[in-house]
Amino acid sequence: MQIALAQHDGRAARRSVIPGFGATLGIALLYLTLIVLIPLAALVLAAAGPGIAGVLATLADPRVAAAFRVSFGIAFAAALINGAVGLVVAWVLVRYRFPGRRLLDGLVDLPFALPTAVAGIALAALYADTGWVGGFFARFGIDIAFTPRGILVALVFIGLPFVVRTVQPILADLEHEAEEAALTLGATRLQIFFRVVLPALLPGVLTGMSLAFARGLGEYGSVIFVAGNMPGLSEIVPLLIVIKLDQFDYAGAAIIGVAMLVASFAILLALNLGQFLMRRRHGA
């Protein structure tokens, strides 16, 4: 109901009741062109250098394919974990009052603020078989740092704030009346959570997850310290791009960069479409 109203307001705005449409649109277009479009165009141009055959040859390399599997697979797994745990963290921070809540709230932003290389070094120290956590798991024969599991840990770390920060405001705005109404209608607590609260939160969770996923795909600084960087096993796409650059293969680096861009754009588009469908179902 609420969402339908919001949509109605949006449509009204487009009929330019509010002045300044032309100026703001102009600024937005100029800004996006300068900041996003031109650099991306330069990237595509650099990638187009070697022609179709060169592009295909670069992407057909099994090592490149393996790196794409590693990057996309682990970024997706990390986004899933953050989706679930981030929701719980946001829930705790919004719904309950307890001592230290503000401190906990501040902690969520730390992965944003910390230079990623520092995060990588800290995680490597902690999760290596000589570290506290890594040493514990090593007793059961599970190595974390310097394996793909190390990449997962790093991506979960850097992705957490995205889900928490997108879900928090939605959760805060959620009206208690709907839950109370459900309660008076005899719904169980689980039913209330899954049928009333979760559907309202899910778009936010999905947005946060897709942000975390996109961030994880491009993450370089923290990952290379804990990954082990073995070709075909724990080598991420951004590292492969750096390797190509270090071999002065600018075109190869640009090709992999564009392929990554296209793939993540497609995935984000699919996620947005999913969200749109979900909204329509619940909003109608």
Add this chain to the structure above:
Amino acid sequence: MQYIRAGASLLAVVAVAALMGARPAAAQQSLLNVSYDPTRELYAAVGKAFAERWKAQTGETIAIRTSNGGSGAQARAVIDGLEADIVTLALAWDIDAIAERAHLLPIDWQRRLPDNSSPYTSTIVFLVRRGNPKQIKDWDDLVKPGLKVITPNPKTSGGARWNYLAAWGYALKKDGNDPQKARDFVKALYANVPILDTGARGATMTFAQRRQGDVLIAWENEAFLAVNEFGKDKMEIVVPSVSILAEPAVALVDANVDRHGTRKAAEAYLAFLYTPEGQELAARNFYRPRLAEVAARHADQFPQIPLFTVDEVFGGWRKAQATHFADGGIFDQIHKPGR
């Protein structure tokens, strides 16, 4: 009115351009030395000593700035426009790349200074835990099953390429110059490598601080630094029976020094590296000096072992790079995904 305004803005543009373009001729000169990772300490010392000497000789003050980073990445920065007056990189190949791709210095730059334009050398040695628990004495010990060897990725690290070529050269010499056997040896060696760091410093940290692996293959100077940094009670250096003569190269970047008007200073800076004073600084920072008198003073620091060069065994960097480290080269082949 319009014309006046246009004229005024044109004037402003010209004035700003002139301000930006003009370098105060009489004011302080400065040199930018673009170098690789482990030379931080060396070039800090060299810069200070050279500035003093320059002041004494010419009366001018000169500021030496040094930029450090991975050798390949530094070369790329110069190609992309970093205004280096001087490059001092881990291998001649990286300076070749600047000459070939950006034409900032002549292709035959390496012949302009003595000793292949490398005023100091180094070699590749092993770093092991204290007491050498795995009894690592020579290259053969590195391919023993179950041993963990730490060495960086030769695709991103100049030092790692020296490591790789040292192992390959050893195997060639041991097995009657059979490239197939050398390939098997290097393949077995890299099968023992669980982590590929992107740079030499990173690999040292992985070995020394994360305590990963049984042996680190490293620059001799880096190994000395690590032992000094982390303590002789933690690790020790093992010198193999034979290794490679690593020749880090130096050059002035002609196009840049001519634009900056710093050619004289840059030439003097590079010549300083070959003087007894410069050689002494190199030796104190664990690089092997070229000058015999300085080398004699530090003889007990640098064990004498047979050292082969890239030119002798691999026919130069260009060939070594194309055969071993280019995409699809031997390193890629022995590291097939899903191994």
